Every structure is written in structure tokens, then in C-alpha cells.
Amino acid sequence: MLVSAKEMLQKAKAGHYAVGQFNINNLEWTKAALLAAEECKSPIILGVSEGAGKYMTGYKTVVGMVNGMLEEMKPTVPVALHLDHGSYEGCMKCIEAGFSSIMFDGSHYPIEENIAKTKELVSICAEKGMSLEAEVGSIGGEEDGVIGAGEVADPKECKAIADLGVTMLAAGIGNIHGKYPENWAGLSFETLDAIQALTGDMPLVLHGGTGIPEDMIKKAINLGVAKINVNTECQLSFAAATREYVEAGKDLQGKGFDPRKLLMPGQEAIKATVIEKMKLFGSAGKA
Numbered sequence: 646m647l648v649s650a651k652e653m654l655q656k657a658k659a660g661h662y663a664v665g666q667f668n669i670n671n672l673e674w675t676k677a678a679l680l681a682a683e684e685c686k687s688p689i690i691l692g693v694s695e696g697a698g699k700y701m702t703g704y705k706t707v708v709g710m711v712n713g714m715l716e717e718m719k720p721t722v723p724v725a726l727h728l729d730h731g732s733y734e735g736c737m738k739c740i741e742a743g744f745s746s747i748m749f750d751g752s753h754y755p756i757e758e759n760i761a762k763t764k765e766l767v768s769i770c771a772e773k774g775m776s777l778e779a780e781v782g783s784i785g786g787e788e789d790g791v792i793g794a795g796e797v798a799d800p801k802e803c804k805a806i807a808d809l810g811v812t813m814l815a816a817g818i819g820n821i822h823g824k825y826p827e828n829w830a831g832l833s834f835e836t837l838d839a840i841q842a843l844t845g846d847m848p849l850v851l852h853g854g855t856g857i858p859e860d861m862i863k864k865a866i867n868l869g870v871a872k873i874n875v876n877t878e879c880q881l882s883f884a885a886a887t888r889e890y891v892e893a894g895k896d897l898q899g900k901g902f903d904p905r906k907l908l909m910p911g912q913e914a915i916k917a918t919v920i921e922k923m924k925l926f927g928s929a930g931k932a
């Protein structure tokens with residue numbers, strides 16, 4: 646059964662490790678992530694962007710697929726299904742479809758409006774036993790066509806949103822979605838430190854986990870980051886493994902064109918990436 650991300654993230658924050666959110670795009674992605682979590686005995690958050698939800702024909706399909714896998718695969722680790730960067734309307738749809746967690750990205754609204762909408766969602770999620778992630782200060786890079794510039798959040802605004810009773814808080818600390826540019830300035834640990842000082846036990850979320858050097862990841866976890874989002878890295882592993890299979894001409898040998906064979910190296914590559922991240926984040930063995 647799907648669970649809210651609340652308990653796993655509070656444990657992570659207290660235990661100084663982070664739980665990975667791995668974004669899914671299809672059945673292979675989901676299966677790879679769940680197999681990795683079970684193998685590592687790690688809690689896991691499956692992330693779904695609005696674009697990925699649409700690609701999979703809608704949130705109800707996603708919920709049906711994930712619930713089906715939980716029933717068939719019987720993982721022993723906690724699994725949350727989370728909407729990534731949801732609009733207000735997207736959040737409402739996922740609540741109805743049966744997600745166990747949502748992120749409301751109100752970072753593009755003026756802070757007052759972000760607060761008002763977040764407040765409303767806090768009460769709905771509390772009633773349903775769901776976890777809610779809020780965002781302050783947009784994350785740089787591109788996410789489903791929304792482009793930000795590597796912004797840094799205002800710690801006081803973070804405190805205002807945290808006090809509304811959200812489960813976890815995403816704050817811009819110079820992180821970027823997608824591949825990091827050569828001239829990237831790095832994470833702002835001063836900002837992260839200031840945010841954690843004001844928000845206390847609140848699990849903090851680091852978006853754009855792909856390409857952040859390992860020492861920075863570890864430092865961020867020490868400074869209160871308890872959830873790290875990984876998306877691009879799994880896409881790159883999947884693409885590279887699939888390319889290798891096709892370039893080696895394996896799809897032309899025997900039944901190599903069978904989708905279950907053609908997609909297998911990509912699936913294995915995603916699984917390996919997820920396992921590597923779980924070990925780096927320290928969540929392996931924590932479930």
C-alpha cells in the first residue's frame with residue numbers, strides 16, 4: 646500500500662540521511678525503481694511530473710499501475726507516490742486519483758498567494774493522510790517548460806511556508822534542474838544553513854540532484870536536506886544503455902527486437918543508478 650512520505654522523511658531528517666525521489670515515466674521506470682528500493686531496503690518516493698502524468702495518459706493510470714505493482718511485487722519497503730511540481734489543479738487531480746503525496750509548486754505566485762493556496766492544500770492533505778511539499782524560490786533550469794534561473798530562497802519566506810504545516814519544503818539554494826552548466830556557482834550552503842536554522846525539524850528537499858558533486862550532496866544532507874530529487878540522471882542512464890544495445894546491433898540479432906529485450910538494458914541501467922543514489926544518500930538499509 647502506498648504511504649505518505651511524512652514518516653520516512655522525519656526519520657531521514659532525524660537520522661541524517663536523505664530519501665530519494667525518483668521520477669517515473671513508464672512501467673519499466675517504475676519497476677526498476679521498486680526493484681532497486683527492495684534490493685537496497687530503502688524507502689522510496691516515486692515522483693511524477695505533470696508532463697509524465699499526461700504521457701502515461703493520466704494520474705489514474707499511474708495510480709493503477711503503481712498499486713498493481715505493489716500488490717504483485719510485494720515490496721517490504723515504504724513507497725510513496727508523489728506529484729512533482731504540481732499546479733493547484735494538478736494537485737487536486739492527484740488527490741482524487743489516489744496519490745499519497747503531492748508537491749504544490751506555488752513559487753511563481755506572489756508569496757501571499759503561495760501561502761493562501763498552500764494553506765488550503767495543507768488542510769486537505771491532513772484530512773487524507775497525505776504528505777505535502779511546498780516550494781519557495783524557484784529552482785533553476787527547466788522543468789516541463791518552466792524555466793528558472795538558479796534562484797536562492799528567502800529564509801524568512803521559507804519559515805512562513807513551513808509554519809503552515811507542510812510536510813517538507815523545497816527551497817532554491819542555487820540548484821538547477823537538468824544538466825549543470827560549466828560555470829555553475831555551486832550550492833549556497835549559507836542559505837541552506839539559514840533556512841534550517843529557522844525551520845528546525847522540517848525535512849528540506851533538494852531538487853535537481855543530477856550532477857551535484859557527491860561532497861556537496863553529503864554536506865547538504867548534514868545541513869538538513871532529507872529528500873533529494875533525481876530525474877535527469879535516470880534518463881541519461883536509460884538512454885545510454887539503450888543506445889549501446891542498438892548500436893551493437895543487438896536488436897537485429899534473433900529476437901533482439903522484442904521490447905522486453907530491447908528495453909531491458911535501459912531498465913537495468915535505471916535500477917543501477919537508483920541503487921547508487923540510495924547508497925550515496927544513506928537511505929540504503931533504512932527500511
Ligand SMILES: [Zn+2]
Nearest residue numbers: 784852853874
Ligand atoms: Zn524540481
